[in-house]
Amino acid sequence: MENRNFAKDKIKMKKQIAILGSTGSIGTQALQVIEEHSDLYEVYVLTANDRVQELIAQARKFVPEIVIIANEAHYACLKEALSDLPIKIYAGADAISQVVSEASIDIVLTAMVGYAGLKPTINAIRARKAIALANKETLVVAGELINELARVCGTPILPVDSEHSAVFQCLTGEIGNPIEKVILTASGGPFRTYNMKQLSTVTKEQALKHPNWNMGAKITIDSASMMNKGFEVIEAKWLFGVRPDQIEVIVHPQSVIHSMVQFEDGAVKAQLGMPDMRLPIQYAFSYPDRLHASFPRLDFSQCTNLTFEQPDTTRFRNLALAYEALHRAGNMPCIVNAANEVVVSAFLHDKVSFLGMSDIIEKTMNRVAFLQKPDYDDYVMTDSEARRVALELVEQQYL
Numbered sequence: 001m002e003n004r005n006f007a008k009d010k011i012k013m014k015k016q017i018a019i020l021g022s023t024g025s026i027g028t029q030a031l032q033v034i035e036e037h038s039d040l041y042e043v044y045v046l047t048a049n050d051r052v053q054e055l056i057a058q059a060r061k062f063v064p065e066i067v068i069i070a071n072e073a074h075y076a077c078l079k080e081a082l083s084d085l086p087i088k089i090y091a092g093a094d095a096i097s098q099v100v101s102e103a104s105i106d107i108v109l110t111a112m113v114g115y116a117g118l119k120p121t122i123n124a125i126r127a128r129k130a131i132a133l134a135n136k137e138t139l140v141v142a143g144e145l146i147n148e149l150a151r152v153c154g155t156p157i158l159p160v161d162s163e164h165s166a167v168f169q170c171l172t173g174e175i176g177n178p179i180e181k182v183i184l185t186a187s188g189g190p191f192r193t194y195n196m197k198q199l200s201t202v203t204k205e206q207a208l209k210h211p212n213w214n215m216g217a218k219i220t221i222d223s224a225s226m227m228n229k230g231f232e233v234i235e236a237k238w239l240f241g242v243r244p245d246q247i248e249v250i251v252h253p254q255s256v257i258h259s260m261v262q263f264e265d266g267a268v269k270a271q272l273g274m275p276d277m278r279l280p281i282q283y284a285f286s287y288p289d290r291l292h293a294s295f296p297r298l299d300f301s302q303c304t305n306l307t308f309e310q311p312d313t314t315r316f317r318n319l320a321l322a323y324e325a326l327h328r329a330g331n332m333p334c335i336v337n338a339a340n341e342v343v344v345s346a347f348l349h350d351k352v353s354f355l356g357m358s359d360i361i362e363k364t365m366n367r368v369a370f371l372q373k374p375d376y377d378d379y380v381m382t383d384s385e386a387r388r389v390a391l392e393l394v395e396q397q398y399l
């Protein structure tokens, strides 16, 4: 039996990757990384939520073993379009949650948006697949549960978020050296210099124009409101085992320094580079090795002015709300995440103002029952209750 497995390993040297959320910004860039290193990596699973045409094109190009569309209404279309290829086709969220435990998979890249990432990530950890974690909401919602599960199963969680990849890179070779502080950089987003009056009238079109990073709609709105940075503070706590007071956010509009770590001797290590997500994606795949990358290099003759500012939690209340959720712990981050998903969607449909998003999140935090030690079922219940409350608050604005 052992010999047979060994022989199989020898034949299948390429790492088999499952990309959950392959048609999104991270997913498509992950496919570019795999294409550039096709001698090392192979696509085993592709999944998408709704974008069936993009998924079909990806499947035809990469010919994975399995393709799944979450929205079951697209199943027939997907099956028909790929009928000439030897690909297994499934539909539905349950199929995505189950596929991650397939024996051949080495790495699961969690690149779907929001709370939907929780269940498949839990299953992938249980199946001991290396997790390339791009879905930060998983750690925001249930960081304690995920960490404990990963510890028990011995499953590595490799950050894909650029800030956390930067911290992770700074920590390489520092085993046993205590962290004094993690310093997360923030671009400040498109409204960094806006006053309250200007913020009260900003539109989704303005919010969707991020100065430095090209990302999906949800995370771009989160970046404009700084909820993204708040979530990254929570994510940093669980990934690096630091206390809330050891996590600092600094606004660095040029996005050249991707984040930093300060050690107890006062040394600060930073990771710098072009703002290109292909680097953190590739590093999560190749860790602890570094591989060649073909994208542009940092040109120091061009970045002559690196600046730093304190974040303003009066104008960007979401950052303060996220810190509050982190301090209150329990199911509070789960409540904030659910309320945020509701208000971001409402903002994208012109049903709530930019500043109104924070009001509704704060009210939801005060209305949903607080649980100090939630289990998985409590998180599921908290998520649906917080969504119900936040949605009701969105609708009440018009009464």
Ligand code: MN
Pocket (backbone or CB within 6 Å): 161, 162, 163, 232
């Ligand atoms: Mn980030």
